[in-house]
Amino acid sequence: MQASLICFEPQCRSRFPITEVLYNCPVCGGLLEAVYEGDRLEPAHWKKVWRERRLSNAPLDQSGVWRYRELFPFLDSDAHVVTLREGDTPLLPGPKASAYGGLDRIVFKHQGFNPTGSFKDNGMTCGAAQARRLGMKRVACVSTGNTSASMAAYASAGGLEPIIFIPHGNISYGKLAQALEYGARTLQVEANFDQILALVRVLAEKLGIYLLNSINPFRIEGQKSIVIEMMDQRDWNPPDWIVLPGGNLGNTSAFGKALRELHAGGFIAKMPRLAVIQAEGAAPFFDFMQKGGEFHPVIHPATLATAIKIGDPVSWPKALLEVTTSQGVVEKVSEQEIADAKAVIGQCGIGCEPASAATLAGVRKLTAAGVILPDADVVAVLTGNVLKDPDYIYGYHTGSLKDPAGAAIRSSFGNAPTVVPNDPAAIERLLGA
Numbered sequence: 224m225q226a227s228l229i230c231f232e233p234q235c236r237s238r239f240p241i242t243e244v245l246y247n248c249p250v251c252g253g254l255l256e257a258v259y260e261g262d263r264l265e266p267a268h269w270k271k272v273w274r275e276r277r278l279s280n281a282p283l284d285q286s287g288v289w290r291y292r293e294l295f296p297f298l299d300s301d302a303h304v305v306t307l308r309e310g311d312t313p314l315l316p317g318p319k320a321s322a323y324g325g326l327d328r329i330v331f332k333h334q335g336f337n338p339t340g341s342f343k344d345n346g347m348t349c350g351a352a353q354a355r356r357l358g359m360k361r362v363a364c365v366s367t368g369n370t371s372a373s374m375a376a377y378a379s380a381g382g383l384e385p386i387i388f389i390p391h392g393n394i395s396y397g398k399l400a401q402a403l404e405y406g407a408r409t410l411q412v413e414a415n416f417d418q419i420l421a422l423v424r425v426l427a428e429k430l431g432i433y434l435l436n437s438i439n440p441f442r443i444e445g446q447k448s449i450v451i452e453m454m455d456q457r458d459w460n461p462p463d464w465i466v467l468p469g470g471n472l473g474n475t476s477a478f479g480k481a482l483r484e485l486h487a488g489g490f491i492a493k494m495p496r497l498a499v500i501q502a503e504g505a506a507p508f509f510d511f512m513q514k515g516g517e518f519h520p521v522i523h524p525a526t527l528a529t530a531i532k533i534g535d536p537v538s539w540p541k542a543l544l545e546v547t548t549s550q551g552v553v554e555k556v557s558e559q560e561i562a563d564a565k566a567v568i569g570q571c572g573i574g575c576e577p578a579s580a581a582t583l584a585g586v587r588k589l590t591a592a593g594v595i596l597p598d599a600d601v602v603a604v605l606t607g608n609v610l611k612d613p614d615y616i617y618g619y620h621t622g623s624l625k626d627p628a629g630a631a632i633r634s635s636f637g638n639a640p641t642v643v644p645n646d647p648a649a650i651e652r653l654l655g656a
């Protein structure tokens with residue numbers, strides 16, 4: 224198999240060696256993607272091999288990413304791989320969430336079961352492998368929290384030095400704590416995600432640091448495995464819809480690329496539709512899809528779902544192709560809708576972080592509008608673990624959560640703790656009632 228980097232822009236399509244350190248096309252500035260040329264993979268044979276690898280004790284086979292390595296063959300040697308046994312995330316039914324979402328049945332693919340608690344691990348294992356293959360010593364990212372937690376872990380595990388840039392005061396403590404614990408050099412910059420990304424791109428080039436944001440095409444290759452594994456778990460029967468939150472739109476790009484490649488390769492018989500959900504205060508992609516014309520970033524993005532608090536998503540051109548090709552839709556949801564959907568996912572015994580709950584909130588809106596039908600086969604991807612943002616949870620259940628404008632969020636499904644005296648009779652009275 225021959226792997227190359229190719230400019231994503233249709234009128235350019237310039238080609239570069241897979242071993243060049245590039246994030247944008249040097250000819251036109253477009254986004255880059257990895258492409259592979261060579262013998263076609265025989266679906267029946269490989270589906271069997273991938274299934275058999277689940278029984279193997281080899282680290283690469285145990286990884287829910289590298290198990291499918293033939294679908295992103297960009298490495299020259301497996302020795303570069305850093306694996307923490309990422310992927311292998313479950314499909315979980317949530318009956319209460321189905322009813323809330325207006326569906327007969329919804330299933331969650333929970334990426335919060337990953338080693339650092341988010342879907343970023345699927346991509347980071349590939350990004351870290353490429354960094355090692357290129358002989359890089361230092362890696363960097365700007366992050367709303369999950370990318371930095373993931374990069375810190377994979378870099379440290381792989382002998383690379385992680386440097387992370389985060390918007391000061393705007394990421395959850397769970398995520399910041401992970402970066403510190405995994406040994407990352409952590410810079411809290413007094414600017415928002417979009418501003419810091421612009422800064423870090425210049426710095427990374429100057430200082431010879433490898434950038435591991437989702438603009439890095441190898442992150443996207445790894446995140447394809449979320450959808451590939453989902454299809455394998457469903458015996459290669461695609462759902463009608465795959466619903467996911469949209470921030471920087473790397474995941475949307477990865478899901479779409481995976482689906483197109485699986486479809487073209489004869490692994491799946493139809494393309495599921497993508498439904499991308501944004502938070503109302505950070506919804507530039509939604510606006511663009513509604514209005515058309517030029518892409519206008521949101522200058523001051525605002526949402527409590529800090530993971531998707533992004534106003535200028537770098538991967539929007541790729542996401543546009545993927546939403547269009549899959550006959551997908553883009554929706555936006557309010558802070559209240561995210562908070563309530565999140566509590567409902569919690570009541571299913573599943574739980575997730577705020578950005579992930581945008582999926583169920585979006586499904587509820589799209590079924591109400593008749594876009595998704597009640598009997599549709601829907602998989603919603605929960606991108607992050609419930610423990611990522613405990614402050615938000617406590618605020619919601621105790622009625623003290625406020626939206627970015629300072630307005631109170633109703634705890635419609637609130638479950639506040641009760642303070643009781645050290646008095647058995649009083650507690651008995653309380654529980655007996």
Ligand code: F0G
Pocket residue numbers: 341343365366367368369370371437468469470471472473474475530531576578579606607
């Ligand atoms: N959900 C969670 C939990 C995230 O952390 C992110 C992105 C998204 C959804 C959106 O995914 O950017 O691919 O559209 N978090 C990034 C970070 C930006 O820095 O951790 P996207």
